[in-house]
Amino acid sequence: ETFNVAVVGATGAVGEQILRLLEERNFPIKTLKLLSSARSAGSKLMFKGQEVTVEEAKPESFEGVQIALFSAGGDVSKALVPEAIKHGTVCIDNTSAFRMDPTAPLVVPEVNEEKIFEHNGVIANPNCSTIQMVAALKPLQDRYGLKRIIVSTYQAVSGSGAKAIAELNRQTKAIVNGEPVNPDVLPVASLPVKHQIAFNAVPQIDKFTENGFTYEEMKMINETKKIMGDESIQVTATCVRIPVVYGHSESVYVELGSEYDLQEVRSLLENAPGITVVDDPANQAYPLATDAAGKNDVFVGRLRRDLDSPTGLNLWIVSDNLLKGAAWNAVQIAEIIAARSQQA
Ligand code: 11C
Known part of the structure; x- marks a missing residue:
């Protein structure tokens, strides 16, 4: 069986990776529609050696589409996902629009694949x-339970x-050449104050909420509980933007539900799907964003016991934010839907 597929936001950074993955994984496509905002409509993209013209995404675009992958921003998803559902399209949405909707499954296949089939469109x-944090913690949750997570991120x-990537490149050149930096995009393009990102670390990703945490930090807190299916897990997060282009890194301190054996933790992670352990301090081997970029896996290292708490464990978790963090997780979900439908 092959499928009529649409990619909404095909010209964006994540859309580009979705197309590459659909091509590389030979996804069973009958027809492929590339959709975007009016601004990018008309541009041409290559898919399997053929030129495809990008069309403006409209409610009627979803006629006959079985699977749609959305990554064109929350407003586009809020407006068009309900329209696509009316046409019977199964939507895989990369934005935050439906994540905390209790009727919408929030899925990382390594953690809660079975939730996919509880969807309402x-x-x-x-x-x-x-995504990268829960994928790495899932095998530990299954074996020991999770009590508390304290995470600090170092995000690309x-x-x-794309504008933020250009800004980092521009600022880096400006500083090296002794020219003014003129921050224009980060931390949040729509806010009046901007900060230098080159040669800096900015403890703000997205806007602040009323409780003093940013939206990015609240996503880590709320989404983790929902995906791991346990509201009692305590989570606190500090999210920081650093001058890296691809690959988010995370320092994670976790208190497990019981005492643990470090060798067992290592082998649980080594045998977990989608996880690669890189952890050999004697040879200075640990996950690096530069190594994770372009790869689908989540990389875990710096495994070490906390010195005070017998249930405390430290980890360093790195993954390509555009791949497992976005495009690959979405394509994985699409592959699972396609495989189930082919079995039926
Ligand atoms: C960042 N995590 O690194 C954000 C990007 O909710 O899908 C993804 C935002 C989202 O800035």
């Missing part, structure tokens, strides 16, 4: 920094889109 893809500028 839309399956939400979590935030990038959440590509999470904020």
